[in-house]
Amino acid sequence: MDAAEFRRRGKEMVDFVADYQENIEHRRVYPDVEPGYLRSMIPSEAPLEPESYEDVLRDVDRVIMPGVTHWLSPHFYAYYANSTSFPSILADLLSSGIGTIGFTWAANPACSELETVMLDWLGKMLQLPEDFLSETQGQGGGVIEGTASEATLMALLSARLKTVKCVQESDPQRSEADIISKLIAYTSEEAHSSVEKASIIGGVVIRMVPTDEHFSVRAETLEKMVAEDKATGFIPFFFCATLGTTPCCAFDKIDELGPICNAENIWMHIDAAYAGCAFICPEFRPLLNGVERLQLQLRLPASKTDREAHEAIDESRSNFLRQIGFDCSAMWVKKSADLTRAFQMDPEYLKHENQGSGLVKDYMHWGIPMARRFRSLKLWFVFRMYGLSGLQAFIRKHVELAKTFEILVRDDNNFEICAEVVMGLVCFRLKGSDELNKALLKQITRTGKIYLVPCRLRGRFVLRFVVCGRTTELRHIQEAWKHITELSSKLLQNLFD
Ligand code: PLP
DSSP, X not given: OOHHHHHHHHHHHHHHHHHHHHTGGGSOSSOOXXXXXXXXXXXXXXXXXXXXXXXXXXXXXXXXXXXXXXXTSTTBOSTTOOXXXXXXXXXXXXXXXXXXXXXXXXXXXXXXXXXXXXHHHHHHHTTOOGGGOTTTTSSOEEEEESOHHHHHHHHHHHHHHHHHHHHHHHOTTSXXXXXXXXXXXXXXXXXXXXXXXXXXHHTOEEEEEOOOTTSOOOHHHHHHHHHHHHHTTOEEEEEEEEBSOTTTOOBOOHHHHHHHHHHHTOEEEEEOTTGGGGGGSTTTGGGGTHHHHHHHHTTOOOOTTOOOOOEEEEOOSTXXXXXXXXXXXXXXXXXXXXXXXXXXXXXXXXXXXTTTSSSOOOGGGGSSOSOOOOTHHHHHHHHHHHHHHHHHHHHHHHHHHHHHHHHHHHTOTTEEEOSOOOSSEEEEEESXXXXXXXXXXXXXXXXXXXXOEEEEETTEEEEEEEOOOTTOOXXXXXXXXXXXXXXXXXXHHHHHO
């Protein structure tokens, strides 16, 4: 394909994507295919000779589309989806078109510098304390990680290394292996599985902290667990709080948890993969309030190891600001050296003359991979084309639609709401057994008109309804509810027949 053909095909592809998105609501949201469906539709080996573009595109329709779950459909209410946007898609096209890899400032100055400024823009939209911003020339700053899982892992590994060093400062004879075997991390019993996975990769013990009646971790509970563990020789070193848990969008009380982490020299990471974006709205910003309190307390503890309590915020995964397409997970730290020094490798071929000047950032030291795409372009395009007011309006609309769905559920005596509806997620179930609810979800998935996934809350099987689509309107919510009640009526009728 030469540039002339790319020009033509590129325009066709843009049309293809625009048509796809414009007509997506007429597609079955959940595909009707059996496992292994694809293998039989394509050859078992790559072609020896080149094929035509027409053939490839034809197979997109024939092979790919039947097996696609349409995440951008207004009938998609599963997971915490990302609605992306046309500006974000165009920015990704530009990023691929430039084809640059920005691991150091020298590898692509624009990539490094735009990322720094965009994370400051975003940090200001979230009213993060200045410590988290790069422009203040302090110790903090933001970075784009690929996913929330990566961000949590990075924070945990950095905290692990920092703790090992601190313990060895006061006890040089102690081996790294011995210290690591005593490290203990904490997270909510409601936290995303990626936190436990990070602890497995990091080779440390993790304890799940029980939550209160609102599914939130409270200070008292964490404090007690930390005291117990210290008494038996463990070294508490990492706590991952969640703002907006995956099962039911609960919020840990970071304003009361932060001071404990500070006092105990525990690195506190906040996972706000879903809910973080809503903090750009003043009405939701109070949920992040502990961040300011921590700022004041950050240097307070005079610990025996003289270690500074730390804090990292991971505001997102793909869906940070829902208009920004996967993969773009913003993370801020108050002391970036804890990340960058933890895993800094410095081979000759990556050195450049501005390195270490304090004027530039080499983001390869801020994450696990070295190579990085030009992801900040997505932020730049979307921020400029929506404006803060447009981004806020988008979030408010989702919350409003979720509240409408909540009212529909509450008005129906057969159903119950299972957790407070704070943002775009409604947790609900049919009054009755888990089996009944499983049967309802099975029917919903089988018919493929809408797509939901379940969760467990206090051991009960619950349905999650997440309003996340860019094109989701009131009529879709009403249609979805009508569909759910029709299916449930049939189920209930069968039960009593
Ligand atoms: N944390 C929370 C609260 C989530 O809801 C999710 C996914 O939904 C994750 C972490 C994992 O995100 P990622 O796929 O970006 O690693």
